[in-house]
Amino acid sequence: GENVEQHPSTLSVQEGDSAVIKCTYSDSASNYFPWYKQELGKRPQLIIDIRSNVGEKKDQRIAVTLNKTAKHFSLHITETQPEDSAVYFCAAVQAGTALIFGKGTTLSVSS
Amino acid sequence: DAMVIQNPRYQVTQFGKPVTLSCSQTLNHNVMYWYQQKSSQAPKLLFHYYDKDFNNEADTPDNFQSRRPNTSFCFLDIRSPGLGDAAMYLCATSRDMQYEQYFGPGTRLTVT
Numbered sequence: 042g043e044n045v046e047q048h049p050s051t052l053s054v055q056e057g058d059s060a061v062i063k064c065t066y067s068d069s070a071s072n073y074f075p076w077y078k079q080e081l082g083k084r085p086q087l088i089i090d091i092r093s094n095v096g097e098k099k100d101q102r103i104a105v106t107l108n109k110t111a112k113h114f115s116l117h118i119t120e121t122q123p124e125d126s127a128v129y130f131c132a133a134v135q136a137g138t139a140l141i142f143g144k145g146t147t148l149s150v151s152s
Numbered sequence: 153d154a155m156v157i158q159n160p161r162y163q164v165t166q167f168g169k170p171v172t173l174s175c176s177q178t179l180n181h182n183v184m185y186w187y188q189q190k191s192s193q194a195p196k197l198l199f200h201y202y203d204k205d206f207n208n209e210a211d212t213p214d215n216f217q218s219r220r221p222n223t224s225f226c227f228l229d230i231r232s233p234g235l236g237d238a239a240m241y242l243c244a245t246s247r248d249m250q251y252e253q254y255f256g257p258g259t260r261l262t263v264t
Contacts, residue, residue: 072250073250073251075252075253077253083257084242084255084256084257084258085195085242085253085255086255087252087253090252092250130194130195134249134250135250136249136250137249138249139185139197139200139207139209139249140197140249140253142194142195143194144193144194145192145193145194
């Protein structure tokens with residue numbers, strides 16, 4: 042079955058810096074890659090997703106890149122702000138199966 | 153407007169005493185999921201329904217059961233809760249398997 046590895050497990054940056062979180066997946070059949078943000082005590086919420094027919098997607102300060110050959114995808118957050126502090130989960134899905142989460146990255150943005 | 157509702161938000165039960173958690177959705181989504189999330193961990197999928205088709209994860213204990221009587225509602229039954237079952241239980245829905253999942257606020261289960 043699919044296995045998703047996520048790095049780093051913790052990431053501390055200064056406000057205004059960029060943050061990058063990387064994930065690798067094992068099954069080349071996976072074709073949908075969402076990223077969820079979970080603030081302390083709250084539910085996970087989708088922040089961006091990408092499908093396998095696209096190499097990059099941007100939404101304001103957030104971008105995701107996908108390298109299908111290498112089977113990895115990354116989340117990029119630019120101009121980080123304290124409200125970006127949260128746990129971020131990557132995930133991978135293939136047709137007919139439920140998504141598999143990575144173990145999460147705790148991002149801390151200090152001002 | 154609430155889209156995925158979970159009740160209760162907090163549940164305290166005794167060791168071995170059955171408990172039922174409920175989830176309802178106003179999105180008319182085909183898929184409903186139940187996750188268990190423990191502190192500092194990723195949500196762990198227990199099972200999901202695609203419409204009426206039930207899919208159990210291989211490592212979900214038999215102690216956990218689920219029912220989906222109609223499109224809008226889904227229940228999680230824990231037949232004999234142990235101390236290790238104390239966790240946040242999250243319900244989620246999606247239009248299809250490869251679409252955004254909408255999570256409910258969760259039910260925090262405490263086992264005494």
